[in-house]
Amino acid sequence: MNLKKRAGALNKKLLIGAIIFFVILIVSFAYPPFSKRDPLEMEGMMFEPPSSLYPLGTDNFGRDVLTELIFGTKTSITIGFIAGSIATLIGTTIGVFAGYCGGNTDNILNTITNIFLVIPPILILIVISVSIQSRSILIMSLILGITSWPWTARAIRAQAQSLRNREHIKMAKLNGESLAEIIAFEVLPYLASYIVMAFILQVSTGILNEAAMSMLGLGPTDTVSLGTMLEWALLFESARIGAWWAFIPPGLAITMITFSLYLANSGMDEIVNPRLRGVV
Amino acid sequence: MEKIFECVDLCKTFQKGRKRIEAVKNASFSIGKGEIISLVGESGSGKSTLANLMLRFLKPTGGEAFLDGKKIEDYRKKEYWKKVQAIFQDPFSSFNDFFSVKKILERAIKISSYPSPDPEERIREAVEAVNIRYEEICDKKPFELSGGQKQRLMIARIYLIKPELLIADEPTSMIDAVLRAGILELLLKLRGTTIMLITHDLALAYYISDRMLIMQNGRIVEEGEPQKILEAPEHPYTKKLIEDVPKLSEEWL
Numbered sequence: 381m382n383l384k385k386r387a388g389a390l391n392k393k394l395l396i397g398a399i400i401f402f403v404i405l406i407v408s409f410a411y412p413p414f415s416k417r418d419p420l421e422m423e424g425m426m427f428e429p430p431s432s433l434y435p436l437g438t439d440n441f442g443r444d445v446l447t448e449l450i451f452g453t454k455t456s457i458t459i460g461f462i463a464g465s466i467a468t469l470i471g472t473t474i475g476v477f478a479g480y481c482g483g484n485t486d487n488i489l490n491t492i493t494n495i496f497l498v499i500p501p502i503l504i505l506i507v508i509s510v511s512i513q514s515r516s517i518l519i520m521s522l523i524l525g526i527t528s529w530p531w532t533a534r535a536i537r538a539q540a541q542s543l544r545n546r547e548h549i550k551m552a553k554l555n556g557e558s559l560a561e562i563i564a565f566e567v568l569p570y571l572a573s574y575i576v577m578a579f580i581l582q583v584s585t586g587i588l589n590e591a592a593m594s595m596l597g598l599g600p601t602d603t604v605s606l607g608t609m610l611e612w613a614l615l616f617e618s619a620r621i622g623a624w625w626a627f628i629p630p631g632l633a634i635t636m637i638t639f640s641l642y643l644a645n646s647g648m649d650e651i652v653n654p655r656l657r658g659v660v
Numbered sequence: 661m662e663k664i665f666e667c668v669d670l671c672k673t674f675q676k677g678r679k680r681i682e683a684v685k686n687a688s689f690s691i692g693k694g695e696i697i698s699l700v701g702e703s704g705s706g707k708s709t710l711a712n713l714m715l716r717f718l719k720p721t722g723g724e725a726f727l728d729g730k731k732i733e734d735y736r737k738k739e740y741w742k743k744v745q746a747i748f749q750d751p752f753s754s755f756n757d758f759f760s761v762k763k764i765l766e767r768a769i770k771i772s773s774y775p776s777p778d779p780e781e782r783i784r785e786a787v788e789a790v791n792i793r794y795e796e797i798c799d800k801k802p803f804e805l806s807g808g809q810k811q812r813l814m815i816a817r818i819y820l821i822k823p824e825l826l827i828a829d830e831p832t833s834m835i836d837a838v839l840r841a842g843i844l845e846l847l848l849k850l851r852g853t854t855i856m857l858i859t860h861d862l863a864l865a866y867y868i869s870d871r872m873l874i875m876q877n878g879r880i881v882e883e884g885e886p887q888k889i890l891e892a893p894e895h896p897y898t899k900k901l902i903e904d905v906p907k908l909s910e911e912w913l
């Protein structure tokens with residue numbers, strides 16, 4: 381009885397998170413192709429307050445904030461998604477080999493992971509960014525992806541280690557299966573839920589890091605993102621001027637996206653991890 | 661008796677940071693063809709480590725082991741595992757939960773030295789041989805089966821592979837007492853395959869085996885036929901083990 385109730389509550393967490401995220405996702409990806417407005421076009425005056433023509437006002441360049449917001453959300457989610465995929469791919473590969481193989485393989489991979497963990501990622505980001513002239517969405521994603529994999533590697537390594545002594549893995553060895561077969565069929569399926577969860581968190585990390593980078597002036601150069609919107613709002617002191625519409629919408633969008641992803645992740649975590657559910 | 665397996669001064673030391681754990685110390689023994697030999701010792705005495713050395717899951721830190729007179733490292737691993745197989749103790753992690761029973765057994769057939777024109781028929785025979793109806797479980801996933809059923813399937817897997825030497829590491833220690841006899845009976849049907857039964861249960865070893873090895877702190881301290889071990893134990897540790905089985909000493913001696 382009680383258990384069923386709990387399961388319902390869990391699904392709610394995951395469900396609400398997923399709904400919020402997918403609504404944002406659908407709006408930001410479905411709208412742009414039909415938009416008659418160009419988010420980069422300077423139509424109005426600087427910081428015009430919301431009106432029927434500009435539902436969320438204009439920014440410092442006189443651009444329509446609502447159009448920017450939708451296009452920017454699309455850019456930010458795209459960057460988060462690509463960066464998250466790269467980070468998850470690298471992190472999972474390194475984590476699985478380190479955790480499953482153990483021994484010297486683990487020592488080497490773990491040392492590499494630790495080196496990347498102790499160097500502040502923002503430092504690497506700055507160094508890479510300033511040495512690249514123009515930063516497209518893809519370059520941004522790449523930079524963010526290859527700096528944020530270490531903690532995924534950490535988490536997956538711990539899980540893979542716990543699988544190592546499971547008997548079906550010994551059985552697979554006794555069947556004469558190769559390392560690749562064992563990793564593909566005996567290890568990865570058991571890690572799938574953790575990999576999905578790590579991916580969700582990496583997407584939201586990617587979105588947050590994009591914003592942080594942009595606010596340092598190291599964001600994507602040829603497009604609008606939630607980060608670059610905040611960057612300009614900051615540079616033109618919109619808060620002091622009282623132009624709340626320039627910074628609240630992108631700030632709220634980032635908050636909503638990351639909040640929904642964390643919510644979905646924590647719901648999943650409780651489903652996968654029975655201890656958090658209080659079952660075991 | 662013809663020897664199938666022999667260890668000479670086999671050692672395994674684990675290095676954990678600054679701590680050295682000598683899990684197996686100079687194990688020397690041989691196993692005769694067709695014999696059922698048991699390895700008895702308390703938990704932590706090094707039995708599983710010795711099994712892992714014999715199965716080539718671990719590399720020894722000293723000594724040598726031979727299968728049919730040939731050093732075990734000289735076999736290609738696949739060749740070796742055709743001849744030497746194992747059953748483990750934990751039915752809950754013994755099978756991949758993402759595969760059906762049929763698929764699991766198909767994968768086991770790959771290593772068997774006895775290719776067959778009709779693998780499914782062979783799998784059916786093996787499953788029925790352990791008293792499970794094939795249709796009932798062939799499409800089920802391991803998590804849908806009971807511990808006892810899984811342990812039977814483990815044995816079905818051995819029927820399929822027909823190894824020369826089977827190492828059974830505590831095959832009944834994690835299942836209900838009432839099911840144990842059934843599992844052991846199935847194991848004994850393997851007559852012809854040489855079996856090394858690892859157990860902490862002296863009474864069980866006494867019942868089943870032709871010869872016993874007693875292990876303490878990584879060392880094999882006594883060896884002999886069950887009758888002799890129970891009636892005239894030489895090593896103090898063996899005596900202690902026997903005293904720890906009160907029923908055995910009262911009823912059967």
Ligand SMILES: Nc1ncnc2c1ncn2[C@@H]1O[C@H](COP(=O)(O)OP(=O)(O)O)[C@@H](O)[C@H]1O
Nearest residue numbers: 674676681683702703704705706707708709710
């Ligand atoms: N991979 C390992 N690393 C370090 N120590 C180990 C490892 N495997 C086993 N040991 C240690 O070796 C000793 C013997 O363990 P084991 O062979 O599992 O005993 P048994 O099977 O008789 O209970 C124990 O002290 C155990 O902690």
Ligand SMILES: [Mg+2]
Nearest residue numbers: 707708829830
């Ligand atoms: Mg053991």
